[in-house]
Structures are given as C-alpha cells and as structure tokens.
Amino acid sequence: MLQTKLSLAALLISVSLLSACGDSTTNIVGKDPIAGDDDHDHDDISTVGRLAISAKDSNLVSVYELSDGSLLDTFAVADIPSALAASPAKRYALAVQRTTDRVEFIDGGLFQEDHVDHLHDYQQAPELTSFILSDSRPTHITATDSQLALFFDGDAASSTPAAVAVITEADITTDSNGYPVLNYTLNMHGAAQARGDYLISTIRDADSATTLPDKVAVYEQHGDHYHEELVFDELCAGLHGSAQNEHFIGFGCTDGVLLIEQDGATFTASKLANTADFSGTMRIGTLVGAEHAEHFVGFAGASAFAIHAHDGEIELIDWQVAEGAALTGYGFADNGSKFVLLDNQGYLTILNYHGHEHEAAEEPAFEFAAKVQLATADVATMPEGSRFELAISASDDKVYVTNPIEQTLLTVDIADAEIVATKQLNFMPHKLVWLGIAQPAEAHDH
Template sequence: MIKIELPKRLLLLSFLALNFFLVACGSEKSQDSSPAQSETVNSSQPTEVSHLEQRLLIAFDDSVSLYETDDFIAIDNFSVTAPQLSAGPNERLAFLANREENSVKVLDLGVWYEDHGDHLHFYTQPPELLPYEITGEKPTHIVNHKEQSAIFFDGTGEVQVFSAAALLATELPEAELLIPDSPHHGVALPLSNGGVIRTLANDEEGLPDTLGLFTEDGDKTILTPHLKGIHGEAVGSANGQEVMAFGSEEHVGLFSEEEESFTLLALPDTEARVGRLVGDSNSPYLLSNYSSQETPALSNNVLIINLAEEQLSKVDLGTPYLSGFIHDGSQQGYVLGLDGNIYVIDLVKEVVSQKINVLQPFEAPSGHGGTQPSLGLSNQGLLVTDPQAKSLLLVDLSSEELTTVATFSEEPTHLLVFN
C-alpha cells in the first residue's frame, strides 16, 4: 500500500459523494407504455403532496419515457435523439447526453422536496424538458456531488460545473467553474468548497494517468503523477468520512480528506484493471468490475472494496457480466451475467448470496455501442430491461418471481430509477 501525504494547505472541506439484461418467465401484467410526446414547455404551478413516488426513466433510440414505479404507467415521453441517461445533481433532474451531437439536455422530472428542518414538504408538477442545451465536444462522464454536476467533454478535455439551482433556469446557465485541458477520456468531480478533482491528459493517447485538484480560483495540485489508465470512480464512507475511489490498472486509488492523503491499493493480480465502480456515500463497501486482457478468466470476477479496512477482495461469478451492475446503497450489489443470471453480492460477507435466472444467455455488444439490458432497483424489486423482448421485467428478490410490467414498441436502451 502506497500512501501520499498532502500538504496541510490542501485540506479540502467536506468531500465527494457522486453518482453510474433476456427472455422472462413468470407472470405478466404488461401494458403498452408509450404516451404521446410533449411538444411544449410546461408552466404549471407545483402541487403539494403527502409523499413522492419513485420515478423511472427509460431511454430509447429517439426518446425517453418517464414512469412511476408503483404502476409502471408512463407519465410522459420526450423526443430526444440517442440519449445517454445520467442522474442530475438531485433527484429532480436528469441529464440526456448525446456524445455524437455534442449536446447535453436537462429533464426536470417534476418531483422535489423542501427541507424545513423538522419536516419536509413534497411537490410535484408535470415533467418538462428544459429549453436549453449544454454544448461541448463529446460529453461523456457526468458526476454529481453536493447538488453540483461536473460534465466532462472528452473532445476537448474541458470540465464544466453547474449547480442544481442554476440548471433549473429557463435559459442556458453559465458554468460556475470551467477548467480546460487537452482531449482525453476522463472524469471530474465537483467539491463542496467550489473546487474540482479531475483527470489530466498525458502525453500519449489512451486513458489518463494523473489526477489533479483545482481550487475555484484555478490553482492546481497534482495528486497522482503515475496511476496508469484511470477510469471509473465512486464514493463511499470510512469511519464517518467520505472516501473517493478511482479505478486504474494495477491499483485502486483512494482519496481521504480526513487523513489528507491519497492511498494506492494494489490489485490482487498485477495484470488486472478496474474500470467501473459503484457505491454510496453511506456505505463502506464499493463494488467494481475486474478485468484482464492477459488473463481473460480474471474478468469473471467482481471486486469488493472495503474502505474502512482498505482491503480488496475478488468474488468469482464463473461468467462474464455486463458493466451496468448496481449498488443498493448499503451492503448489496447486483450483477447481470452473460449467462442470464442476476448475481446478488453480499458485500460484507464477500459472497454471492443469491442467483436468479432472468434471461437466456446472451452476448454483450462490443465497445461502448450497442443495446444491452440495464438494471435498476425500485421499492418493489429489481428492474431489468429486455431489449430483445422490448419489455421491462420486475424481479421479486424474495420469491424470485419475474413479472413483465411494461412492453414497448422499440428496444429500451437504458434505465434510471430516481428515489
């Protein structure tokens, strides 16, 4: 384990919480769920309600549809070309990015709350696609923290940071922080003190190998001079403090504000890499992929990152799997294997606690393109999109019963659940 101490003057206040399958058996209660598309911006007044229902966003090649997870009936549909869904800086907003069109649109889901200290007030209004778009070359990774969003533009290496309040404007908001760099496939994380942690381009093509801290005044400090192939990030907690993790070749990097340090944890196998991580700011356990070109069998493993103990543990699933695995916010992860099974991972015991067959075996699309199943966790159970059957499945994790809860006229490409 390598630990890099940071100068006292670089202590950053209150760090990082962010935000990132097929033949069904069982019963059916499906319905065609494609409403007429919205053509105008909604200006309705909000309605106060006693509580908020979970909302579900499903993307298609030329639109996105919004649902409530209590009945899975579509609320509205918006015409958007090839949207890649990303959560917004709060549960009210979602980003619809199109990398090829250099565009990021913002969808107001129409649900939010106000905190009055000893109680909350809940509000709804019709959802709307906000009347502006954020532009930049090849927007790819969008990461949230403390009601701020950092959008990374691979084509230029530029980072634009926006607050939740600014994004609710009726015209294009000005970025609260803009940090240029050279083109590369990277990521940035907004900090609560107004700064940003971001990847920096190297001198060669490929993934970055350096992380830098930037203050809101633009001052830069290098965190990691050599962390090869940085890709993937997640936030968790250890001993009451938020910890940020970054994937790379040979290591997982951990930033701790409490200890004012950046720690490198060596992967169990030197030829392995981590490229996607998921977690929750209230959980000490992260889940990540684990892959190797030199030893393909290693790619059947997932990796559990215990932040409190700074330990890494492999769990062999016995099958390749999709990268769209998810974390329940506590101590369980959900992974869809290419064998068609859902693997429920106990992150504390470091074992597969449940295996549920939901699909026929399938092949993953190559590269970043192609349509594949997508996972989401709702109050009723695990949700799985089935592109082949053009449907949405609900998996009851207690009974392991599968139910088709919605059918579509085209293939679903992605889903996101908003609490």
C-alpha cells in the same frame, strides 16, 4: 460557455414533435400538513418513482409512472442518447448525446423542497427543460447527493480541449449558467469527482501516446472556475474509472487503485497495488462507491473486487459468475444494504453488503444472496447493439431491467429475489434511469 439556450425555432420543433407523441395534463401536487387535522385527505405523491427509458436508434425518451405503469409523456431530444443518467437529487434525467456534444435534461416531475420546519414533496408532469450543456464529447458522469461532475473529453482531431462542468439541482431548475467549469488545455478521456468547493480531477501529459491520464490533482472553486491547488506525486498509469465515499476518492489504474483521502481541506494520496487475484492484463477499469459504504467495488472485466480504502485491502468478490458472462449493469441498492450485478446471460445477482468483515463468522463484506433469471429466451437472439439494462430505485428495494429480446420492462424485488411485474413495451428499449424522491417526506399509502 457550456450552457446554451434553446432557440425559438428549436422550441417550436420540439412542440410539434411532442404533439405527435401525446401530452400530459398532470398538475402540480403539493403536500403540506394541515394544522389540527391529523386525518386530512391529500393527493398521493408517488413514492416508488418514475422511469425514463430511451428507444433504440431514436431520439425519443419516454417517462413512465411506476406506481401504475402508465406512460406520462414522450420527449424528442436533439439526437440519439448514448446514455441516460440522473441528477444529484434524482429529479432530472440527463440525455447524454456524446457524438453531437450535447446533454439535455428531462424533468421527471418528482422533487422535494426543504421548507425549514418540514420537507415538502411535489409531483408534476414531466417536461423537457431548456437547460442544456454543450461541449465536446460528454462522457463520464459522477454524482453525489448534491453535485454532479460531467467530464467532457474534448477531441484531438479538432484540437478541442477537455472540460469539467459541476452542476447542482438548482442550476438545472433555475436554468443557470453560473456553475463552475474546469477548462483544460488538451483533450483527455478523464474522470472527476466533485466534493463541495473542491474538484478532484485528472491530468494527462501532453506528450502521452494515449488519451488516458496518469495523474490526479485537487482543484478549488473560485466563482465560475477552478484553481489547481495540488498535483499528487503518485502515478496512475492508464487511469480509468473513479468513485468516492465519505472520506476517500478512488481512481482505477493499470497496476492498482489510487486512493485520495480527504480530511477537511487536506488531501493525501496512496496507492493500493493489484493482488495475486489479478492476472495478465487484468486491471480495475470501473469503480463504484456510495457515501456511507466503507468499500468501493472495482471491476476488472467480469471480476469484481471489494476495495477497503481505509484498511488498504482488495478482496475478490465471489458473485458466482457464469462462464462467458459479461456485466451490463451494477450498483448499490436498497439504501446501500445490497449490491446488484446484471449480466449479459440474463441474470441479476444480488449480494448482501455487510460493510465490513465479520471475523467471528468469517463473513465477507459482499455475500452472495441470490441469482434471479430474467430471461427465458435464448440470449443469442439479443438484437444487435442491444443488451439488458439496469436502473436502481433510490426509494425502495426494487430494481428495473429492460429486456430487448422480448421488449419488456421487468420489476425485480431484491429483498425477495423475484420478478414482481412485467410490462410490455411498444418500442425497443435502449437506456433507462430511475427518477424520484429518495426519501419521501411521508409515505402515502391509502
């Protein structure tokens, strides 16, 4: 069983650690309309969200209120997080501890419920939840707006097989252990995409000399587990990286991209080969997608490619990469109208996403808009093991970047392509993730 409970001893240790870091006394704030009173007063609920930021070489994760930059609370998880990620609805931060086989969940305190006749926003103090996933080497995390698939690689040295857990926001909130799990019989550095009752996940040959899979299968949920329904004939050698949009699921291969199209309960596969823009050992190793975006963005080193699954096209994106630049963050932003790229030279590149090519204007799908310099200090002075890190707001046109050189948090307005706020941190930042309500029921601007 993947899900574990915190022991009483662990809870007591957590309480003692947190008491040294300060406590939060924020109360739950709900918003309901008052019948017949259009001008009623109500408490503000943050529409800009919160950030969870981990400290380098530390098990501490701090949650900040973005509206005023205040520190709400700091939590001690079991070990140093190797990554931070957000739950499907952005309420919870996943503190992934890969080398110690553990994922803990921090409630950011901002969430929304559907009350049938209206959406109800809530605001409360952040807290470390009792929901924990424990299995071997949690690595790749992919999420839609309703489901999250977490791929556990397993471990060859201990003969521990891989597994995939698919959870929802409700599973975390209710501390459930009834979520479905796909259990493999051998380890692999795989990838999975959850799509309702289906899971599109990888397969590795037991005789393979690498931990990377080379095939993909469709699995259907049956209660707390999955049944294999279909293994695609198309090979995807050296498979690494996956993403999905409304109709397609993509996987990166050494020789191109494997595309799976879903039409109801029918899944079909096709292969999109690398173009002449690929040379040497270049291959797509990372894919990014969004539900309503027609294109995937694929990365081969510092080269970015627009991948149109329906039209079967791969086009090189001109993001005006600087010589020697390597990417440290990227993603769709501003409700999918833009795509941002953060590099190790201290620049944030902003692309306008048009969704498709405008033939009359010969406008590419991703068009260079601006490049924002985030650091004036010599990037060669970056502390060892650190890098610029990115978090993207799901509620507005802001992105957030940590600068370990100066121990600062930068707020960037990508509509105006400028830094609008700088916050000094009293610790060396490591990872960060945005938490909040993607579409607040009502903006509270007073």
